[in-house]
Amino acid sequence: MKILPVISTKGGEGKSTQAANLCGFIADAGLKTLLIDGDFGQPTASSIYQLTYEAPCGIYELLMQSVDLSESSNIISNSFIPNLDVIISNDPQAHLLTAMLHAPDGRLRMRNVLQHPLFNEYDVIIIDSQGARSVMLELIALAATDTTIGIVKPVLPDIREFLRGAFQDKSCQNPL
Ligand SMILES: Nc1ncnc2c1ncn2[C@@H]1O[C@H](COP(=O)(O)OP(=O)(O)O)[C@@H](O)[C@H]1O
Numbered sequence: 041m042k043i044l045p046v047i048s049t050k051g052g053e054g055k056s057t058q059a060a061n062l063c064g065f066i067a068d069a070g071l072k073t074l075l076i077d078g079d080f081g082q083p084t085a086s087s088i089y090q091l092t093y094e095a096p097c098g099i100y101e102l103l104m105q106s107v108d109l110s111e112s113s114n115i116i117s118n119s120f121i122p123n124l125d126v127i128i129s130n131d132p133q134a135h136l137l138t139a140m141l142h143a144p145d146g147r148l149r150m151r152n153v154l155q156h157p158l159f160n161e162y163d164v165i166i167i168d169s170q171g172a173r174s175v176m177l178e179l180i181a182l183a184a185t186d187t188t189i190g191i192v193k194p195v196l197p198d199i200r201e202f203l204r205g206a207f208q209d210k211s212c213q214n215p216l
């Protein structure tokens with residue numbers, strides 16, 4: 041099973057769109073796919089595909105460990121694409137930020153909860169994230185099995201910002 045976080049340190053780069061597209065392609069190719077909407081405040085990825093069943097719980101209960109995972113319908117929503125399931129975003133007040141920041145295992149919480157046998161049935165789990173540097177971005181990045189997908193829009197200011205922030209590339213300060 042592969043866990044692929046989709047991240048960037050700012051919003052509007054295309055994370056939710058690419059995460060959902062990728063899930064659609066992979067599910068269409070016949071792999072059992074789970075899209076976790078880790079943008080806890082804004083359910084963009086959760087709402088790209090129509091849900092045929094919406095579970096009562098989502099990312100909030102998953103990370104707060106307040107849902108019984110032995111019954112998959114508690115947490116797993118189904119999209120209209122047969123191989124594509126979704127865990128919805130449902131924390132508009134951003135309670136998770138504070139809770140995960142103060143939990144001793146906060147940064148490893150996503151990685152740990154995904155060890156549950158419920159998730160063994162998936163070939164690929166893609167996790168969308170909020171475009172802000174925070175404990176929530178860290179706990180999603182740390183859940184990766186090997187690869188993380190970083191999204192940068194192909195426009196100069198965003199690329200310079202990415203190179204400056206990620207690689208401390210000083211040439212981006214004064215490109216002319
Ligand atoms: N490859 C693309 N080409 C053109 N527009 C795109 C592309 N990917 C995303 N968008 C548009 O960019 C905006 C931000 O995308 P979104 O996926 O919500 O970004 P993020 O999740 O990083 O905030 C949306 O209006 C979306 O439709």
Ligand SMILES: [Mg+2]
Nearest residue numbers: 055056079084
């Ligand atoms: Mg988004």
